[in-house]
Amino acid sequence: AQSVTQLGSHVSVSEGALVLLRCNYSSSVPPYLFWYVQYPNQGLQLLLKYTSAATLVKGINGFEAEFKKSETSFHLTKPSAHMSDAAEYFCAVSAMDSSYKLIFGSGTRLLVRP
Amino acid sequence: NAGVTQTPKFRILKIGQSMTLQCAQDMNHNYMYWYRQDPGMGLKLIYYSVGAGITDKGEVPNGYNVSRSTTEDFPLRLELAAPSQTSVYFCASRDGTGGGYTFGSGTRLTVV
Numbered sequence: 001a002q003s004v005t006q007l008g009s010h011v012s013v014s015e016g017a018l019v020l021l022r023c024n025y026s027s028s029v030p031p032y033l034f035w036y037v038q039y040p041n042q043g044l045q046l047l048l049k050y051t052s053a054a055t056l057v058k059g060i061n062g063f064e065a066e067f068k069k070s071e072t073s074f075h076l077t078k079p080s081a082h083m084s085d086a087a088e089y090f091c092a093v094s095a096m097d098s099s100y101k102l103i104f105g106s107g108t109r110l111l112v113r114p
Numbered sequence: 115n116a117g118v119t120q121t122p123k124f125r126i127l128k129i130g131q132s133m134t135l136q137c138a139q140d141m142n143h144n145y146m147y148w149y150r151q152d153p154g155m156g157l158k159l160i161y162y163s164v165g166a167g168i169t170d171k172g173e174v175p176n177g178y179n180v181s182r183s184t185t186e187d188f189p190l191r192l193e194l195a196a197p198s199q200t201s202v203y204f205c206a207s208r209d210g211t212g213g214g215y216t217f218g219s220g221t222r223l224t225v226v
Contacts, residue, residue: 009154034215043204043219044157090156098164100145100208101172102215104156 002027006105019078023091032094033074086112120218127195135190137205145208146188150201195225
């Protein structure tokens, strides 16, 4: 069965610093992987997705993620944090059974210090 | 705009009351899902449907029911509301390519 682990329930960075949010997955088959962002009291917005094409995936708002099969990781990065990046971030894997359901990690809350 | 529409956005229920959370999509997606989000827990799957007339349980189905009589609609029913069902509920649909999931804006439910 597939699963997702997000390391760190809270990450705090200074404005302008590198953002690194960690995600490790478990899957016996090549997965589809996703990062979503949720701003306070809002729904989920897709940041980027990996669907077995290029291993470096570029998303919206300057975010990118690299699929590393050897490390079973799909970490999210952004070179320079902005105050508006403060939100909760979810990593998810698509189940490769007939449901194709999304399996989510528990989320990482990003705090950006001025 | 095409997408997933959830109603209502907010609701307060008393213990033991029942209600239906509505979800509709206009993208002709076969796959639809109901999730609940609790603080620090991520999103947990309640029920899902792979097409009209077909539904199945997810991780946390107890206390809920669903139906899928049309491709467009996937309502979630709470029969006897309990405080443990206080949560934010999200409906989602998936296109056939595997890469596209669309989420509704959510329903915030409080049971008192």
